[in-house]
Amino acid sequence: MLNEISLLELQLFWACILLILHSWDAMKQTIFCCHDCGIVNRVASLPSGGKAFCSRCDALLRRSCPDGIVRALALAIAALILLLVSLSFPFLRMENAGLSQQSNLLTSVFLLFEQRMPIVALVVMVTCVGVPGLYQLGMVYVLLPLRYGRKAPQAVMIFRLLRSFGSWGMVEIFLFGILVALVKLVKMATVSPGISFWSLFILIFVIAAQSVVFEPLDVWEELEAIR
Amino acid sequence: MNERQQRESVGILIGCHCCCKVHLQGSNTLKCSRCGAGLHLRKPGGVARVWALLLAAVILYFPANLLPITLTSSIVGSQADTILSGVIYFVQSGSWPIALVIFIASVFVPMAKLLILGYLCLSVQYKCRISRRERTRLYRLTEVVGRWSMIDVYVVGILVALVKLGAVANVDAGPGVAYFALVVILTMIAAQSFDPRLIWDAEEDH
Numbered sequence: 038m039l040n041e042i043s044l045l046e047l048q049l050f051w052a053c054i055l056l057i058l059h060s061w062d063a064m065k066q067t068i069f070c071c072h073d074c075g076i077v078n079r080v081a082s083l084p085s086g087g088k089a090f091c092s093r094c095d096a097l098l099r100r101s102c103p104d105g106i107v108r109a110l111a112l113a114i115a116a117l118i119l120l121l122v123s124l125s126f127p128f129l130r131m132e133n134a135g136l137s138q139q140s141n142l143l144t145s146v147f148l149l150f151e152q153r154m155p156i157v158a159l160v161v162m163v164t165c166v167g168v169p170g171l172y173q174l175g176m177v178y179v180l181l182p183l184r185y186g187r188k189a190p191q192a193v194m195i196f197r198l199l200r201s202f203g204s205w206g207m208v209e210i211f212l213f214g215i216l217v218a219l220v221k222l223v224k225m226a227t228v229s230p231g232i233s234f235w236s237l238f239i240l241i242f243v244i245a246a247q248s249v250v251f252e253p254l255d256v257w258e259e260l261e262a263i264r
Numbered sequence: 265m266n267e268r269q270q271r272e273s274v275g276i277l278i279g280c281h282c283c284c285k286v287h288l289q290g291s292n293t294l295k296c297s298r299c300g301a302g303l304h305l306r307k308p309g310g311v312a313r314v315w316a317l318l319l320a321a322v323i324l325y326f327p328a329n330l331l332p333i334t335l336t337s338s339i340v341g342s343q344a345d346t347i348l349s350g351v352i353y354f355v356q357s358g359s360w361p362i363a364l365v366i367f368i369a370s371v372f373v374p375m376a377k378l379l380i381l382g383y384l385c386l387s388v389q390y391k392c393r394i395s396r397r398e399r400t401r402l403y404r405l406t407e408v409v410g411r412w413s414m415i416d417v418y419v420v421g422i423l424v425a426l427v428k429l430g431a432v433a434n435v436d437a438g439p440g441v442a443y444f445a446l447v448v449i450l451t452m453i454a455a456q457s458f459d460p461r462l463i464w465d466a467e468e469d470h
Contacts, residue, residue: 066284066285066286068277068286069279069284069286070277070278070279070284070286071279071461072279072281072284072461073400073403073404073460073461074396074400074460074461074463074464075305075461075464075465076464077277077286093397093464094396094397094400094460094464095397095400095401096400096404098284099284129422129426131426131427138426138427139426140422140425140426144425145421145422145425145426146425148424148425149421149424149425149437152424152436152437154421154424154437154441154442156441156442156445156446157417157420157421157437157441157442157445158421160414160417160421160445160449161417161418161421164414165418193298193299193300194300196299197282197283197299197300197301200282201282204456205452207411207414210411210412210414210415210418211418213365213412213415213418214414214415214416214417214418214419214421214422215418215422217362217365217366217415217419218418218419218422218423218426220354220359220362221354221362221419221423222423222426222427224357225427225433253283254283254284257283257284257285257298257299260298261298
């Protein structure tokens with residue numbers, strides 16, 4: 038009987054060790070090094086929609102996003118459609134004494150290049166077209182196979198790139214720029230916003246929603262699990 | 265985990281800046297095992313890199329504000345506008361809210377960003393230990409708000425692309441815009457290069 042108790046204790050002991058090891062090499066990560074203050078935090082399981090903050094500096098560590106991957110994927114596809122619309126139609130229309138002028142996002146960029154303003158053209162091209170477009174394309178590339186439990190080739194590297202250059206998309210600031218230009222031009226002629234203006238407007242909300250319902254750690258954990 | 269355990273594991277555990285996976289610091293922890301990103305305890309370059317970027321931004325700040333950003337030519341004459349004269353024009357023509365937006369985004373924010381980042385760098389170099397939480401919050405605010413200075417670049421770009429009515433008016437971009445765009449980009453990279461964990465390191469060096 039003494040031997041049996043010892044065996045049970047031994048099994049309990051090993052179970053504890055395995056639990057500790059499992060929580061370390063986590064499916065759901067429990068230990069975080071805060072990216073803002075460096076301290077180590079242990080995060081208990083989050084309720085649905087809950088957020089975990091650093092104990093020292095209140096930095097956001099992790100957010101619980103149920104169905105985050107599917108929602109982010111749907112929003113990414115929506116964003117791509119809106120971007121296509123934004124690029125194909127004019128965003129401002131101007132009329133003065135019978136002459137009308139309208140500007141399209143892509144043709145504006147080419148015009149800026151022609152006006153020997155390559156830096157401005159490049160800035161507009163990269164931050165308003167390039168980064169948002171590539172970011173959403175990359176999201177679809179990584180998240181679509183992930184939704185079905187598969188890993189796209191080079192998904193890890195591509196997702197890493199997305200996380201690094203994603204912060205350079207400035208579509209919402211471009212929209213405000215259109216508004217300011219609109220006010221300035223109202224003095225000169227009758228100005229009206231085009232289809233592209235409205236699709237950019239909706240795109241801002243789509244991008245904002247995507248950043249709220251998406252937790253990148255979910256993707257990292259999925260990618261790691263599939264390997 | 266109590267305070268002591270937390271502080272003791274600071275030097276041992278490294279979190280990946282990209283995927284947040286925690287690694288034990290050892291001889292072969294150079295790349296994250298989950299995402300392949302380079303692992304470092306603190307952002308490379310340190311305060312020196314931030315200073316270099318800030319200095320470059322300050323140097324470019326002068327032509328950005330002194331050179332005109334728009335050149336408007338019409339039958340009445342031609343007019344060169346800098347950022348500030350553009351703000352004044354909006355005030356004089358009665359569009360107070362737009363003038364305020366442009367002033368805040370293109371004059372106030374870049375200046376504030378340069379000053380705040382400079383202050384944060386100095387506070388780290390002089391190992392200041394007070395108001396650490398507030399300084400971290402200030403840093404986060406700077407990172408978020410800094411992008412909005414780009415608005416003026418877009419306004420000029422749109423005006424140039426749109427106003428080609430020939431006989432009535434013609435708007436061309438002035439040389440100041442390119443410098444201003446570079447100032448905004450440089451301050452954005454400077455904010456990204458600053459490591460807020462350095463603010464909290466001052467406590468550890470006893």
